[in-house]
Amino acid sequence: MARMKFLCDSERCIECNGCVTACKNANETEWGIQRRRVVTLDDGEVGSEVSISVACMHCSDAPCMAVCPTDCFYPTEEGLILHNKDLCIGCGYCLYACPFGAPQFPKQGALGARGKMDKCTFCAGGPEDDPALEEQKYGANRLKDGKLPLCAEMCSTKALLAGDAQEVADIFRERVVYRGHEDGGWGSLNKEPGLTDLAQQAAELATDAARS
Amino acid sequence: MKNCKRNPGWLSLVALLLVGCLLSLPSVAQPDQSQTADAKRELMQSLPGVTADYWRDVEGGNSGTTASNSPGADTLIMVEGEAWREWRNNWVSPGGLIALGGSALTILLFYLLVGSIKLDNPRSGRKVERWKRIDRAIHWYVASLFIILGLTGLMLLYAKWFLQPILPGGVWAAFMTASKNIHNYLGPLFALGLLAMIIKWMRHNWLTLVDLKWFAKGGGIIGKAHPSAGYLNGGEKAWFWLVTFVGLTVVISGLVVDFPNFGQSRETMQTTLLIHALAALILMAASFGHIYIGTAGTEGAFEGMKTGYVDETWAKQHHDLWYEEVKDQAMDEEELQALKTGEPAPADAKS
8 A cells, every 4th residue: 555755855945835835725725724834944045045845744653643632633544644623622732742833723713712723634635525525624635536735746846745655765766866965865965066976877877778 | 078978879868858858747756767867957956055964953943934824833843742742641641640540549548448537526516617608619619610620631631542432423522622612711710719719718828836746647647646736737738738839830831721822832832731731630639638538538527618617526626726716606506597597696605
């Protein structure tokens, strides 16, 4: 069974916020709800500014699920963490446990009461049989139609990848090889002009393969 | 450019790549075989700032800038979340069960081994006033809210382990929504009652030498003779100060988490919630002792808080110094009835 994952290639993200807009558009989220956001570290500093798009990461051992008093979260077969809004009491514990700031709360009612939690569903909807009601409560269910989350589909630089973890890993691995990192995918780039020996060999192999 | 010399057909490769790009599907997770990555393009698209230091910043919870207005949105990873989960799920939850269970078990053992404290002498039938109507009103107001808030709070902490499996989904949802709303809306009312109680009773509760002697004798458990006590004994005073300090902690932390609309950070809410749960569990565990001593544990004690009057014998046994002060105000049942109905007592003992 496929296990769904997001991956944001920080070396490609240009902070266009297209994913944020695509998400809001696909899911028609309420005012004030932003399921996905782009965070830029060292904003404005040439050479060190880096952006990452982040939403619910659908953790394997989800902290939100562990602390929820009503146990409204459930993992799906695709490894997604979805939640049942009928069970949500708006206590906010998931927000306090989540490392990624994924849970969102729509309103601040009487005496500071929150509404029901809303978060990224990986465009997989939620536990509701009626499709219209499902879309209204949880947003789009693109996965059901064989489509991937709109944020990743619309990413202009293909920085944001979504899909089966194996496929995502393969794509990223290919990029890493071509970039020629000195110490793997997450380390610093080779600052010398040209490619590292390993990357050059890989490029040659790939070119030869493409020609034949 | 070394590449180009070695592969004379590179122009056709670029052309092939361009065609591949044009024809390729937008779908991300389905790489097309014809779309081979271009090393130079890949390098041009990547940023020099992605270094080990950058990932250290991300992992360390350093904040940046974002267009999102959600609280804490400018941080990629909130590192305190895991610690909060660990504290709440692995320490406070089981710790609370141990405290509550331990307290209940200790009291049960004490009851089985020692039994309730009976009156040494038969009741005299004459009563002295111990708690005025206002005292009883405050006590029962605070007590009933304490029980409601305690139960709903325990549901928020534990119900998913034992109630969810047996309740149908809709009932479970309604039950938990009710628990949370009752807890959140009655909380501030409890705060008012607690404050009134602390102010009203504080003057009775300053510790004296008599109380230290009372503690030295374990409140009568050590030795045969019942230790002396004034209007309130050492144990009652200890309970009062526990309710004051731990209760105020519960109330203040409760108000902070009850009104999240003042821009509290997630970190503030985490710490406050832990303090709230911890203090409330301590108070609940201690309250078992108070409830036991006030009801089944001591003969004649409960009627004081129920009717306001206690029997002379009880007063003499448990609060001898106080009894000496008020014994001339003691009255029998008839006089008491007369006092309550407003008619002049036949033989007025109360001035």
